[in-house]
Amino acid sequence: MKVIFTVDKTPTFDVGQTLDCGQVFRFKAIEGGYRLIAGRHCADIFDLGDKYRFECDDAEFFRSYFDFDTDYASLQAECRDGGMVSDAIEYGGGIHILRQDPVETIFSFIISQNNHIPRIKGIIERVCEALGENMGDYYAFPTVEALASVGEEFYAKIGAGYRAAYLARVAKSLVGVDVKAWNALSTDDIRAKLLSLYGVGRKVADCVLLFGFNRFDVFPVDTWIKKVFEEEYKNVPADKMATLLIQKYGYYAGFVQQWLFFYKRTKKSFDKV
DNA sequence: AGCCAGGAAGAAT
DNA sequence: ATTCTTCATGGC
Numbered sequence: 126m127k128v129i130f131t132v133d134k135t136p137t138f139d140v141g142q143t144l145d146c147g148q149v150f151r152f153k154a155i156e157g158g159y160r161l162i163a164g165r166h167c168a169d170i171f172d173l174g175d176k177y178r179f180e181c182d183d184a185e186f187f188r189s190y191f192d193f194d195t196d197y198a199s200l201q202a203e204c205r206d207g208g209m210v211s212d213a214i215e216y217g218g219g220i221h222i223l224r225q226d227p228v229e230t231i232f233s234f235i236i237s238q239n240n241h242i243p244r245i246k247g248i249i250e251r252v253c254e255a256l257g258e259n260m261g262d263y264y265a266f267p268t269v270e271a272l273a274s275v276g277e278e279f280y281a282k283i284g285a286g287y288r289a290a291y292l293a294r295v296a297k298s299l300v301g302v303d304v305k306a307w308n309a310l311s312t313d314d315i316r317a318k319l320l321s322l323y324g325v326g327r328k329v330a331d332c333v334l335l336f337g338f339n340r341f342d343v344f345p346v347d348t349w350i351k352k353v354f355e356e357e358y359k360n361v362p363a364d365k366m367a368t369l370l371i372q373k374y375g376y377y378a379g380f381v382q383q384w385l386f387f388y389k390r391t392k393k394s395f396d397k398v
Numbered sequence: 399a400g401c402c403a404g405g406a407a408g409a410a411t
Numbered sequence: 412a413t414t415c416t417t418c419a420t421g422g423c
Contacts, residue, residue, distance in 0.1 A: 147404060238405040244421050286419030326406045347404035362413080386404075410415070
């Protein structure tokens with residue numbers, strides 16, 4: 126925890142929005158900002174009003190992780206529709222889509238299924254405390270070997286519920302697999318590999334594609350997104366709905382999904398728009 | 399107290 | 412190929 130750098134707060138970058146839009150779970154509020162843990166790295170991020178001060182162990186890691194090289198302003202300009210998407214961008218335009226580790230996102234989003242965010246965070250934290258390397262004042266996300274060194278009983282004991290069997294089995298099936306190498310494949314081919322993992326369906330696969338592989342021609346459909354489009358696509362199954370929304374929003378579907386998700390989940394007056 | 403949570407597997411139809 | 416049921420647990 127020795128490297129320090131600052132980043133401007135702009136209309137297209139807000140740390141609070143970026144962390145709270147549901148894409149990442151290992152963060153918490155601290156005095157004056159947030160503590161974020163990603164993989165084996167940690168950053169304390171302080172809100173200085175007009176900028177953010179990052180105190181971390183690896184500046185290059187977090188500069189890449191926060192996706193500062195993407196031009197969000199022109200991205201947003203292309204996505205504005207004068208309607209719902211424009212409103213969502215107006216509300217959550219400070220969101221950046223993080224560049225997370227694929228294996229960490231696989232496990233995190235298996236845990237997330239049919240679950241609450243506070244509980245998801247608790248389960249992930251207990252897994253890291255038990256199996257991750259002690260980095261001093263935090264725990265690294267465990268290696269797949271560590272995750273595979275325990276069985277279903279462990280994951281049940283730390284509160285994963287019926288997802289315990291999924292976690293144990295996926296851990297063992299990923300030992301020795303170079304998941305990052307899947308990046309060379311097409312979005313559809315990566316999705317097929319993800320769907321072959323026990324406990325990974327279309328929704329979790331699309332979250333991993335978006336947050337772990339940074340593929341934006343995906344549209345994860347969950348209960349909140351269903352609410353957004355309930356009139357437009359009523360009685361359409363979630364995975365078919367995802368396909369329709371990808372056709373509708375094209376290459377930027379993933380960004381649109383995040384803006385709409387954040388807007389619907391956090392803005393109470395959304396329905397009156 | 400009940401209902402719901404960023405779903406998916408397996409069975410039934 | 413599509414729909415229904417079940418799954419474990421905590422937060423609200």
